Each structure stands twice: as C-alpha cells, then as structure tokens.
Amino acid sequence: MLRENPIGGRYAMSIESEPDGLAGTELPGERKTVILARDDNTGAAVGLCQRVVRPAYVDGERRMLPYLGALRIAASHRHRISILKGGFRAVHQHGARPDELACALTSIASDDARARRVLTAGLASLPRYERISDYVTFVFPPRRRRPADGIVRAVDVDLVDVAEFLRRTLSRHQCTPVWSEAALRVIGAENVLVSRAKGEITGCVGVWDQSAFKQTVARGYPPAISIVRPLLNVLAPLVGKPRLPAIGAQLRLVYLSALAIKGDRVDGLLHLIGAALDLAAKRGAAAAAFGLDVRHPWVTAIRRAFAAIEYRTDLYCVPENNRRCMPAIGRLTMPDVGLL
Numbered sequence: 001m002l003r004e005n006p007i008g009g010r011y012a013m014s015i016e017s018e019p020d021g022l023a024g025t026e027l028p029g030e031r032k033t034v035i036l037a038r039d040d041n042t043g044a045a046v047g048l049c050q051r052v053v054r055p056a057y058v059d060g061e062r063r064m065l066p067y068l069g070a071l072r073i074a075a076s077h078r079h080r081i082s083i084l085k086g087g088f089r090a091v092h093q094h095g096a097r098p099d100e101l102a103c104a105l106t107s108i109a110s111d112d113a114r115a116r117r118v119l120t121a122g123l124a125s126l127p128r129y130e131r132i133s134d135y136v137t138f139v140f141p142p143r144r145r146r147p148a149d150g151i152v153r154a155v156d157v158d159l160v161d162v163a164e165f166l167r168r169t170l171s172r173h174q175c176t177p178v179w180s181e182a183a184l185r186v187i188g189a190e191n192v193l194v195s196r197a198k199g200e201i202t203g204c205v206g207v208w209d210q211s212a213f214k215q216t217v218a219r220g221y222p223p224a225i226s227i228v229r230p231l232l233n234v235l236a237p238l239v240g241k242p243r244l245p246a247i248g249a250q251l252r253l254v255y256l257s258a259l260a261i262k263g264d265r266v267d268g269l270l271h272l273i274g275a276a277l278d279l280a281a282k283r284g285a286a287a288a289a290f291g292l293d294v295r296h297p298w299v300t301a302i303r304r305a306f307a308a309i310e311y312r313t314d315l316y317c318v319p320e321n322n323r324r325c326m327p328a329i330g331r332l333t334m335p336d337v338g339l340l
Contacts, residue, residue, distance in 0.1 A: 001036070001048040003217075005072040008112035011311075012220030013251075015070070023213035025339065028182040030054050031064075033095035037083050046077040049087050051095045051104065054339065055178035057171040058101060059331075062178055066095070066104035068318060069340065071115075084118070085125040092320055103319045105175055107135065107340055110312035120316075129316045132174075133333040136299060137291035138308040139253075140273070141242040142281035147193075148271035153279075154192040154204075159184045162194060162258075165201045169260035173293075173334040175315075179258045187257060191283075193275050195268060203268045205259040207279045207288070208338045216253050218245045240307035242287040254280050255338030256290035266301045273306070291337030313340075 002021065006014040017023055024032060030052060037047030049071045056065035068091070073083055106129075108116050120129045154162060159181045170176035177183070184192060187206040195203040221229060221244065233243040245251045256276050261268040273290065280288040292298060294312075302308065315333055 001045055001072045001074070002070065005048075005074060006217075006219040007109055008114055009109045010111050010222050011225075012218075014217045014219050016215045016217055017213060018215060020213065024052070025186065025210070025213075027054060027177075027186055027339075028180060029064075031095075031097075033091060034070075035087050035090045035094070037087055039077070044074075046074040046080075047083045047087055048072045049091060051091045052339075053095075053097075053100055055180075056335075057176050057178065058174060060171055062171075064097075064100040065175060066100055066320070067335075067339070068104045068106040071106075081118075081123065081126075088127055089125075096320055103317050105335060106316050106318055107313040107335075108316065110134070110314055116314070127318045127320070129318055131314055132317050133315045134294040135291055135313045135315050135333070135335075136294045137289050137311040137313070137337050138302055138306070139242055139311060140277055140288045140290070140306055140308045141236065141240060142254075142277045142283075142285050142288055143240075144281045145274055145278045147275035147278055148195075150197060150202075151193055151195045151271060151275045154189045154194045156189050158194055159189055159192070161201055162192060162204050165204060165262075166258055166260050169262065170334070172331075174331045175333050175335045177258075177336050177339060184258065191279070192258070193272060193279065195272060201262075202265075203259075203261040203272050205272045205276045206255075206257045207276050207283065207285075208255040208257045209283060209285070210255065210338065211250075211252060216251045218247050218249055218251065220247065241309055245286070252284065252286040254283065254285040254288050255336075256288055257336050257338035259290065264298070266298065269298055269301065270305050273302070289337050291335075291340070293332040293334055296332055296334075 002016045006012040033051045035049050039046050050069050053064050053066045163181045166179040187208045191207045229244050236243045
C-alpha cells in the first residue's frame with residue numbers, strides 16, 4: 001500500500017517501509033495501531049492508516065498525543081467513502097486509551113487537493129478536521145563545511161543534559177515531542193550535535209537517518225520538471241539545492257530532529273543547521289529535512305541563508321469520538337518532521 005500509493009500533489013513521493021511494513025521509529029513510550037482494509041470479494045488490501053501515540057507537549061504539559069498518518073486508499077477504491085468511515089471507526093475502537101489526548105494531529109500536503117477536499121468536507125461519520133497551522137519542510141543539500149566553534153558531537157553522558165535542555169526549550173510550543181534520554185538514543189549520541197558556551201548547552205540538533213525502516217521514493221514529477229530534471233541536477237550544486245532522484249529511485253534523506261536553540265537565536269540556528277548539513281554529507285545523505293510552523297521567525301532567516309526546496313503541509317486537529325479539539329491559538333505548532 002505504501003509503495004503503490006504515493007502521497008498526492010505535484011511531486012508524487014511514496015513514503016515506504018521496507019523490508020517490514022510495520023516497522024517504525026519505536027521511540028520509548030510509543031504506541032502504534034495499524035489498520036488495513038481489504039476488499040470483501042478479493043481479499044486484496046485497499047486501504048491503510050496508522051495511529052501513533054507519543055509523549056508531546058500540549059499547552060506546556062506532557063500529554064500522550066495521537067498522530068494519524070499513512071492514510072492510503074488504492075486507486076481502484078477511492079470512490080468508496082465507506083472505506084474511510086470504516087477505517088476511522090476501527091482506529092478509534094482499537095487504538096484510543098483514556099490517558100491520551102482527546103484529539104489527534106494529522107497533516108495533509110498543501111497541494112493534495114483531493115485529500116483535503118474529502119477529509120475536510122464535514123461528511124457524516126467522518127471526524128471533523130480543524131486546520132490549526134501551516135507547516136513548511138525545508139529540504140537542504142548536505143554540504144561539507146567546518147562547523148562553527150563550540151559545536152561538537154555528543155557522547156552518551158551528554159544525553160541527560162540534552163534531554164533537559166530540550167524539555168525547557170520545546171515545551172513552549174504545541175505538539176513538540178518529548179525527547180527523553182532514551183528517545184535520543186534512538187537517534188544515536190554520535191548523530192547529535194551540541195553547541196555550548198561557558199560549559200552551558202545553548203543548542204542541539206539530531207541528524208536522524210531512518211532509511212533502515214522508512215524510505216522516500218520519487219514516483220512522479222510535474223511534466224515540465226520531468227523534462228528538465230537532468231539539467232536541474234547539473235545546476236543543483238551550483239545553486240545549493242538537492243538533486244531530484246529518477247522515478248523509482250530513493251532519495252537518501254535524513255531528518256534534522258530534536259533541534260532547539262536557547263532564546264531562539266537566529267545565529268545559533270544557522271550555525272547548527274550548517275554543522276548538521278556537514279554531518280549529513282559525511283553520512284552520505286542526499287538531502288536533509290527540517291520542518292517548522294510557517295509563523296516562526298526562523299522561516300525568513302532560513303530562506304535568506306539557504307537555497308532549500310520547500311514542501312508545504314497543513315496541520316489539522318482531528319477530534320476523536322466527537323470530543324473537544326486541542327487549544328492551539330497563540331502558540332506555534334511545532335511537531336518534529338522526523339515523526340510526521
């Protein structure tokens with residue numbers, strides 16, 4: 001289902017899970033429910049969705065936040081609204097627990113008009129999608145460069161302090177994940193960069209390679225892009241943008257996760273991203289992704305400093321069992337791109 005049903009939009013990309021379709025990030029405390037729909041007559045798989053629950057900050061408090069993702073319906077059955085209705089019903093029956101937030105977070109590609117039209121139409125027996133913010137993912141080309149002074153790779157003993165720094169810094173925003181010491185070990189201490197000043201942590205970022213269980217594969221480009229893609233790839237290093245893979249080829253992508261800066265200082269942000277892109281290049285990555293709420297002042301700074309490709313999504317709150325949605329007004333909504 002993941003391989004054969006790419007995400008809709010102008011750039012068709014499939015987010016695959018080889019060799020194990022049930023594999024995932026497996027962060028400590030994570031709960032995952034996978035629903036697979038089958039055709040009653042043939043037994044063929046025709047629908048898929050996942051509900052993953054992780055600790056996250058909502059209104060400054062640690063909560064168990066559900067995320068709805070990997071929603072796919074086979075092309076042959078996309079006219080069957082009953083599959084969507086049955087899928088949401090099954091997710092709630094088999095997944096929800098009393099200690100979880102009363103609503104789920106989900107995202108829809110901004111140019112996926114078909115998905116947005118159906119899911120936000122307010123159809124009977126479907127949950128009410130409430131749009132809460134725009135989210136932009138920057139896709140950078142890795143580049144070897146000398147990291148700024150004071151930025152070093154973490155070691156195991158640093159992770160306790162890094163987790164505490166992330167708690168203090170990220171809990172101000174909505175839907176930011178709780179990065180415990182154990183969760184950071186999933187990224188790997190050797191893949192976490194830390195900036196310090198006078199012995200104090202002032203920033204951190206993880207370069208998270210998920211290719212062992214999650215792959216991004218090109219499945220289609222706009223006609224004009226397909227024609228000029230070879231030329232664009234020749235020019236890409238000159239203009240600082242990542243190359244576009246051939247149809248059917250994997251984009252070796254890493255995620256800049258668990259990124260935080262003391263005081264949200266822009267100079268610290270740009271130094272950390274530069275160091276992370278250097279580490280990504282050393283790891284052999286073809287691209288590195290970092291996402292944030294479009295209202296964040298960092299968006300302008302990143303656009304000025306880097307020639308990245310931008311991928312836009314809309315974030316939605318989905319009430320479960322007709323319960324009240326999460327309050328999000330006035331706070332930036334900042335889920336981690338590596339967990340979307």
